[in-house]
Amino acid sequence: xxxxxxVKDVKDIGALVTEALAYKADPIRDRKLGSxxxxxxxxxxxxxxxxxSTQVAAMNLxxxxxxxxxxxxxxxxEFEDGAVMNGNTVEHIRDAAPVxxxxxxxxxxxxxxxxxxxxxxxxxxxxxxFIQHAGIPVVSLESATLHPLQHxxxxxxxxxxxxxxxxxxxxxxxxxxxxxxxxxxxxxxTRGAVITTNQEEALKDADYVYVKNWSSFxxxxxxxxxxxxxxxxxxxxxxxxxxxxMHCLPVRRNVELSDEVLDxxxxxxxxxxxxxxxxxxxxxxxxxxxxx
Amino acid sequence: xxxxxxVKDVKDIGALVTEALAYKADPIRDRKLGSxxxxxxxxxxxxxxxxxSTQVAAMNLxxxxxxxxxxxxxxxxEFEDGAVMNGNTVEHIRDAAPVxxxxxxxxxxxxxxxxxxxxxxxxxxxxxxFIQHAGIPVVSLESATLHPLQHxxxxxxxxxxxxxxxxxxxxxxxxxxxxxxxxxxxxxxTRGAVITTNQEEALKDADYVYVKNWSSFxxxxxxxxxxxxxxxxxxxxxxxxxxxxMHCLPVRRNVELSDEVLDxxxxxxxxxxxxxxxxxxxxxxxxxxxxx
Amino acid sequence: xxxxxxVKDVKDIGALVTEALAYKADPIRDRKLGSxxxxxxxxxxxxxxxxxSTQVAAMNLxxxxxxxxxxxxxxxxEFEDGAVMNGNTVEHIRDAAPVxxxxxxxxxxxxxxxxxxxxxxxxxxxxxxFIQHAGIPVVSLESATLHPLQHxxxxxxxxxxxxxxxxxxxxxxxxxxxxxxxxxxxxxxTRGAVITTNQEEALKDADYVYVKNWSSFxxxxxxxxxxxxxxxxxxxxxxxxxxxxMHCLPVRRNVELSDEVLDxxxxxxxxxxxxxxxxxxxxxxxxxxxxx
Numbered sequence: 053x054x055x056x057x058x059v060k061d062v063k064d065i066g067a068l069v070t071e072a073l074a075y076k077a078d079p080i081r082d083r084k085l086g087s088x089x090x091x092x093x094x095x096x097x098x099x100x101x102x103x104x105s106t107q108v109a110a111m112n113l114x115x116x117x118x119x120x121x122x123x124x125x126x127x128x129x130e131f132e133d134g135a136v137m138n139g140n141t142v143e144h145i146r147d148a149a150p151v152x153x154x155x156x157x158x159x160x161x162x163x164x165x166x167x168x169x170x171x172x173x174x175x176x177x178x179x180x181x182f183i184q185h186a187g188i189p190v191v192s193l194e195s196a197t198l199h200p201l202q203h204x205x206x207x208x209x210x211x212x213x214x215x216x217x218x219x220x221x222x223x224x225x226x227x228x229x230x231x232x233x234x235x236x237x238x239x240x241x242t243r244g245a246v247i248t249t250n251q252e253e254a255l256k257d258a259d260y261v262y263v264k265n266w267s268s269f270x271x272x273x274x275x276x277x278x279x280x281x282x283x284x285x286x287x288x289x290x291x292x293x294x295x296x297x298m299h300c301l302p303v304r305r306n307v308e309l310s311d312e313v314l315d316x317x318x319x320x321x322x323x324x325x326x327x328x329x330x331x332x333x334x335x336x337x338x339x340x341x342x343x344x
Numbered sequence: 345x346x347x348x349x350x351v352k353d354v355k356d357i358g359a360l361v362t363e364a365l366a367y368k369a370d371p372i373r374d375r376k377l378g379s380x381x382x383x384x385x386x387x388x389x390x391x392x393x394x395x396x397s398t399q400v401a402a403m404n405l406x407x408x409x410x411x412x413x414x415x416x417x418x419x420x421x422e423f424e425d426g427a428v429m430n431g432n433t434v435e436h437i438r439d440a441a442p443v444x445x446x447x448x449x450x451x452x453x454x455x456x457x458x459x460x461x462x463x464x465x466x467x468x469x470x471x472x473x474f475i476q477h478a479g480i481p482v483v484s485l486e487s488a489t490l491h492p493l494q495h496x497x498x499x500x501x502x503x504x505x506x507x508x509x510x511x512x513x514x515x516x517x518x519x520x521x522x523x524x525x526x527x528x529x530x531x532x533x534t535r536g537a538v539i540t541t542n543q544e545e546a547l548k549d550a551d552y553v554y555v556k557n558w559s560s561f562x563x564x565x566x567x568x569x570x571x572x573x574x575x576x577x578x579x580x581x582x583x584x585x586x587x588x589x590m591h592c593l594p595v596r597r598n599v600e601l602s603d604e605v606l607d608x609x610x611x612x613x614x615x616x617x618x619x620x621x622x623x624x625x626x627x628x629x630x631x632x633x634x635x636x
Numbered sequence: 637x638x639x640x641x642x643v644k645d646v647k648d649i650g651a652l653v654t655e656a657l658a659y660k661a662d663p664i665r666d667r668k669l670g671s672x673x674x675x676x677x678x679x680x681x682x683x684x685x686x687x688x689s690t691q692v693a694a695m696n697l698x699x700x701x702x703x704x705x706x707x708x709x710x711x712x713x714e715f716e717d718g719a720v721m722n723g724n725t726v727e728h729i730r731d732a733a734p735v736x737x738x739x740x741x742x743x744x745x746x747x748x749x750x751x752x753x754x755x756x757x758x759x760x761x762x763x764x765x766f767i768q769h770a771g772i773p774v775v776s777l778e779s780a781t782l783h784p785l786q787h788x789x790x791x792x793x794x795x796x797x798x799x800x801x802x803x804x805x806x807x808x809x810x811x812x813x814x815x816x817x818x819x820x821x822x823x824x825x826t827r828g829a830v831i832t833t834n835q836e837e838a839l840k841d842a843d844y845v846y847v848k849n850w851s852s853f854x855x856x857x858x859x860x861x862x863x864x865x866x867x868x869x870x871x872x873x874x875x876x877x878x879x880x881x882m883h884c885l886p887v888r889r890n891v892e893l894s895d896e897v898l899d900x901x902x903x904x905x906x907x908x909x910x911x912x913x914x915x916x917x918x919x920x921x922x923x924x925x926x927x928x
């Protein structure tokens with residue numbers, strides 16, 4: 053694996069999952085794979101689960117992880133080529149990224165979308181600029197439109213986009229997306245999925261339900277009024293085939309899901325978040341193996 | 345040891361001190377006890393000495409420590425059961441704590457009291473919620489009412505409370521608390537101590553003086569006017585038996601203690617802070633030993 | 637080496653460079669030199685390259701590095717002897733530094749000048765207070781007037797000062813400083829250098845050009861108006877002997893240097909920043925070797 057930004061970076065999804073499960077069974081089985089290798093984790097936006105699970109995954113592989121929270125340090129990057137930097141930005145991506153590429157063996161980056169200009173966000177210019185200029189493998193810890201180590205997350209469409217991209221690429225499950233009117237995702241990531249605005253129909257006989265809220269792609273970044281309640285309740289869950297319930301966390305209780313569902317026997321949310329260590333570990337191991 | 349929140353979590357205070365002194369003599373004598381174990385240090389409020397000394401202690405035991413400063417990242421937790429989370433809190437303790445419990449083997453937590461509602465602070469609901477939901481041993485890096493790795497600290501009553509709780513539980517010393525009118529501590533932690541508002545009487549023939557300022561428990565969180573000066577000076581120290589002087593740091597010089605006392609031959613403040621590594625190390629070792 | 641604050645702390649500049657180059661060739665050749673040793677990196681001001689390169693250097697030597705960002709935690713230090721601390725400062729350097737000296741084996745410190753009072757900044761009281769009170773070797777990660785691990789940096793005169801101090805101490809190159817009227821550096825650091833306000837003359841036949849902007853030393857901390865453009869362009873570079881171009885980063889593109897120069901074949905800026913790992917590693921190794 054040369055980088056990990058989206059599903060196309062992975063040749064064999066099944067093999068990656070098998071590898072992750074092997075790490076879950078024995079976290080330190082590859083304790084020396086990352087020996088004397090360093091990963092930089094650069095956060096332009098805050099993170100809890102993504103940050104910690106990636107740090108733990110790196111440690112399990114014997115790597116040394118260095119975290120840098122750019123936001124707190126007010127590190128304003130410039131991305132425009134040819135910019136005359138007499139304003140607020142203090143450093144150009146063309147100067148910053150190559151240096152990080154010299155300090156580290158792998159670079160993880162998180163950056164949220166601004167949610168103001170759809171074309172700009174969906175062009176993914178920030179993560180592509182890092183890939184272009186860092187010269188080392190880059191792992192997305194969430195970019196403007198995708199969150200491949202999460203498959204769902206607490207901002208706009210990127211968790212839903214990634215979930216859809218991976219499910220349709222995998223293709224081994226019947227995958228249905230349901231959302232209120234006005235909340236259609238970008239067709240770029242949903243090709244191959246069944247899409248409906250009828251929540252009850254989507255829930256019927258489902259084995260797994262993955263709940264996530266997101267903002268509008270069409271009326272970009274806004275939240276059109278929603279008719280009726282879309283919260284997943286115990287009652288709605290009775291339509292399913294005793295479905296397991298997933299959520300990426302953090303979750304707004306009794307808004308997105310009811311307490312009874314989150315605390316019920318079908319809830320996988322804690323295990324899902326815990327599994328992120330093994331997913332990250334399989335990804336890092338794939339990149340490390342490719343270096344040797 | 346299964347957790348470390350207060351004195352009751354320790355079976356034998358003398359044995360714990362002996363262990364700490366052994367680590368002071370040879371910091372890396374148990375370099376493999378924490379091998380492949382991870383401690384998460386979660387700071388809902390800032391910390392310097394507590395954070396660094398615990399990190400050093402964990403490293404000495406071969407553990408890997410991951411620090412998470414929640415405050416800086418604006419991670420607003422919800423604690424009320426059944427809350428409809430359509431306001432400012434973004435994550436419920438019931439969802440956050442179990443995930444941390446999966447990432448780490450031990451969880452250290454710091455959280456200051458709000459000092460607005462005495463019942464709420466003294467119920468210690470935050471640290472108890474983490475204990476209840478994390479499913480791994482929890483170490484208090486300071487909670488609302490106690491600071492067991494410090495025995496005194498720079499907010500309200502918790503350092504004084506812990507100092508009193510440990511001294512009265514130990515019982516091998518003559519222990520006297522003195523404070524201005526209106527500053528009585530909660531009887532919950534002072535049972536067994538001699539208490540007086542006559543500072544001179546308390547200082548007389550003392551072998552050790554531990555200085556600390558705190559706010560009122562009765563007029564909760566406020567600072568009633570104090571008659572006369574309570575600052576420990578060279579002159580007052582002459583009443584003692586050439587007492588050693590302790591303070592938890594940080595200290596407001598020439599307000600709590602005079603320069604001449606802090607810089608004098610009897611001052612233990614630097615050694616006291618340095619000893620926190622060995623105390624933390626003995627606690628973590630006790631918890632690790634209990635895991636095997 | 638007992639500390640690393642300025643050029644006088646190094647006996648043999650050539651030997652230090654040789655050592656750094658040896659680490660560049662084989663980063664982990666001294667993997668055990670720092671075994672069980674800890675370095676504390678205390679940032680009173682933000683840092684990216686300095687922080688990460690020093691962490692990487694410490695890891696390469698087998699040391700454990702603990703970062704503490706004091707600024708974010710609002711840790712207001714008092715430096716005046718005899719201060720009555722009933723104001724905003726919460727801790728005196730006399731109490732803080734000795735404790736850090738107990739937790740760590742080496743202490744790195746970054747602190748920017750306030751740029752308000754020249755005498756105060758140039759007295760370097762902060763870093764000297766840490767040296768005086770910490771009791772362990774101190775490494776400057778940038779002080780008020782010097783930046784010895786950088787030789788140039790984005791505030792006032794300290795990078796230029798350090799660059800001049802090291803170049804004149806080394807003495808093996810023809811060293812010319814050029815700056816606009818009103819921007820003369822302190823003579824304390826420039827003795828032995830050729831100084832001119834004629835930029836073209838300085839560039840003529842140069843083999844290396846090191847660009848840096850700084851504020852006035854005479855009209856302290858201010859920026860007197862500059863006549864003409866001082867930006868290094870391709871055209872100006874043609875005066876040199878196909879010079880290599882250096883800059884400490886971060887750089888304001890098309891203000892300090894043009895894109896064509898920064899992205900041109902003579903630009904060393906990325907390699908220069910990358911080399912900071914080996915410089916820091918040679919310094920830390922020198923201090924560690926002195927401990928054994």
